[in-house]
Amino acid sequence: MYVFIFSTVVIGFASAGVVMLLFRLWGRKAPKYVIPLVAAIAMFGYMIWDEYTWFDRYEARLPQTISVIQTFTDENIFAPWTLVSAPTNRFTAIDREKLVSNPQNPDEKRVMTLLLRKGGETLALTHLVDCAQGRRGYITPDTSLDSNGFPTAMNEWFDMDADDPLRAAVCS
Known part of the structure; x- marks a missing residue:
């Protein structure tokens, strides 16, 4: 459970960091809502992916x-x-x-x-x-x-x- 929570948070920070880096490379400032929105979508996506692939990943390790x-x-x-x-x-x-x-x-x-x-x-x-x-x-x-x-x-x-x-x- 702790690994799942830690992984979800890391995904959120990593995706926010990538978006910040891309905006910086484009020489523009990111709108205030973009970074939290991208982090939330990435975390939500990871949670759904983990939920739907858990059984297949677990069964493969048996x-x-x-x-x-x-x-x-x-x-x-x-x-x-x-x-x-x-x-x-x-x-x-x-x-x-x-x-x-x-x-x-x-x-x-x-x-x-x-x-x-x-x-x-x-x-x-x-x-x-x-x-x-x-x-x-x-x-x-x-x-x-x-x-x-x-x-x-x-x-x-x-x-x-x-x-x-x-x-x-x-x-x-």
Whole structure:
């Protein structure tokens, strides 16, 4: 967050400096409104560019073992351009390296999911997915595990639709 604020301010000062330099090279004095207007437009443009390219830049830096399975967009009335085309500002990914099938029941798979949000903390969750019954459960520190690292009993299951992205990624 601090890098974003710092970058935005630097863009504003740099663009204002370029305009001041151009006016000086032309031998004219810049009107009072031009420099703040150019700085504001440059900062605004940078903020929009950062918002719309965040997901692509972040996804490109992910390791090969991480696969994005679902993206989310949010519309914001205070950013009217998002009502036309909302940017991706959060996504769910799985770590294929940590996808493990239960040796005693191959339909059960343990997978780590990552929930990432622009400007927020990354949340890592471990799921137990039952592909045969189409359900999933969370493995928490309180869950008792067998010798293979799979739960001996799940307290709470959540049904998954046939087109659920987690189910499609893990059970295929």
